[in-house]
Amino acid sequence: MHGSPADVRAFETRAPDADLDDLRARLAAARLPEPETVHPAPPGPRRWAQGVPLADLTEVVNYWRTEYDWRSFEARLDRIGQYRTTIDGLGIHFLHRRSTRADATPLIVTHGWPGSIAEFIDVIDELADPEDAAAPAFHVVVPSLPGFGYSDKPAATGWGTEKIAAAWVELMRRLGYRRFVAHGGDWGGVITTILGGRFPEHVLGIHTTTAQSPPGLPTEGLTALERAWTEETSHFWRHRAAYAKQQATRPQTIGYALVDSPVGLLAWILDKFAEWTDTEDSPFETISRDRILDDVTLYWLTRTGAAAARIYYESHNSLDPELRVDVPSAITVYPRDIEKYPRGWAEKRFRQIVRWRSPEIGGHFPSLEVPEYFVTDVREGLAAVLAANPS
Numbered sequence: 001m002h003g004s005p006a007d008v009r010a011f012e013t014r015a016p017d018a019d020l021d022d023l024r025a026r027l028a029a030a031r032l033p034e035p036e037t038v039h040p041a042p043p044g045p046r047r048w049a050q051g052v053p054l055a056d057l058t059e060v061v062n063y064w065r066t067e068y069d070w071r072s073f074e075a076r077l078d079r080i081g082q083y084r085t086t087i088d089g090l091g092i093h094f095l096h097r098r099s100t101r102a103d104a105t106p107l108i109v110t111h112g113w114p115g116s117i118a119e120f121i122d123v124i125d126e127l128a129d130p131e132d133a134a135a136p137a138f139h140v141v142v143p144s145l146p147g148f149g150y151s152d153k154p155a156a157t158g159w160g161t162e163k164i165a166a167a168w169v170e171l172m173r174r175l176g177y178r179r180f181v182a183h184g185g186d187w188g189g190v191i192t193t194i195l196g197g198r199f200p201e202h203v204l205g206i207h208t209t210t211a212q213s214p215p216g217l218p219t220e221g222l223t224a225l226e227r228a229w230t231e232e233t234s235h236f237w238r239h240r241a242a243y244a245k246q247q248a249t250r251p252q253t254i255g256y257a258l259v260d261s262p263v264g265l266l267a268w269i270l271d272k273f274a275e276w277t278d279t280e281d282s283p284f285e286t287i288s289r290d291r292i293l294d295d296v297t298l299y300w301l302t303r304t305g306a307a308a309a310r311i312y313y314e315s316h317n318s319l320d321p322e323l324r325v326d327v328p329s330a331i332t333v334y335p336r337d338i339e340k341y342p343r344g345w346a347e348k349r350f351r352q353i354v355r356w357r358s359p360e361i362g363g364h365f366p367s368l369e370v371p372e373y374f375v376t377d378v379r380e381g382l383a384a385v386l387a388a389n390p391s
Contacts, residue, residue, distance in 0.1 A: 189211065
């Protein structure tokens with residue numbers, strides 16, 4: 001797995017005009033179903049009871065076809081700095097923004113599904129070079145998961161979260177970062193947990209918004225809020241996680257639609273942005289159409305709908321129940337996230353929680369929903385982590 005810094009190559013993004021023309025043509029020719037059979041008056045979440053409402057999808061499809069500017073997103077990626085390297089035979093794409101500060105700490109940020117590196121483009125600069133000189137600064141590395149974005153698609157099984165975490169250690173080593181901190185949510189939170197648990201000699205500490213506790217813990221002694229969190233998390237996995245079961249068992253089957261139909265891909269992803277954000281009626285209350293379409297278009301142009309879905313096949317419910325994280329950990333539980341665990345439960349896995357926050361707003365995509373709070377929270381959380389691990 002080991003390579004040298006010379007194995008890291010600069011990368012630029014430029015989708016062929018023909019691919020963008022094809023996308024617009026497919027959007028114009030899309031065959032849409034009849035409206036959903038629930039028609040509550042907007043606003044209200046009940047409009048989404050059967051999935052993405054036809055009116056909402058039609059509006060976004062028209063905007064995607066006639067107004068959305070992919071080239072602007074490409075330019076932003078290039079300004080941040082894009083690179084690729086090959087680890088264990090697989091090409092890994094990543095953003096790398098070095099801070100100008102001499103005291104900056106290396107930080108690896110890992111996305112999940114249906115996210116991508118697009119989740120973080122609005123916060124990278126502020127994490128790297130904060131306006132406040134007293135705020136901590138970071139050399140920010142944001143890799144695309146295997147099978148996502150401009151990373152290669154694995155041609156065989158085996159690229160689960162444990163292997164990805166090991167690859168991230170190698171990636172940081174090639175960049176000259178022997179020790180570093182890590183942040184993640186969703187699959188990124190699982191990988192960040194593994195980084196802290198398996199590689200304490202390299203990981204100074206972690207910040208995560210997905211702090212999965214070991215299974216089978218008792219509910220006695222929980223506060224009313226904590227009990228509500230456990231009930232909401234249980235309800236999510238029992239009644240709202242069909243997407244995960246599909247991708248964990250038959251990713252190839254759903255993959256055909258995700259790679260062949262931009263409207264199908266949009267609906268599959270938009271449904272999650274709608275359900276998992278802290279909003280009353282639409283994800284666009286807190287996230288712009290452009291940001292969501294940056295994410296969806298990245299999946300479309302790289303044809304990664306099927307490959308990205310396979311992370312569920314590789315790793316669904318696979319986090320080692322015995323894994324313990326002894327490095328300092330900062331944990332934030334957003335109120336509308338899909339998985340929320342009581343602190344007492346989290347402490348069974350994360351043995352040195354140095355900062356715990358449960359803000360009043362925010363959902364599964366905090367870097368997009370509440371970016372200013374997210375940046376402050378990551379800074380303060382990692383500052384606490386570093387203070388607890390001064391080495």
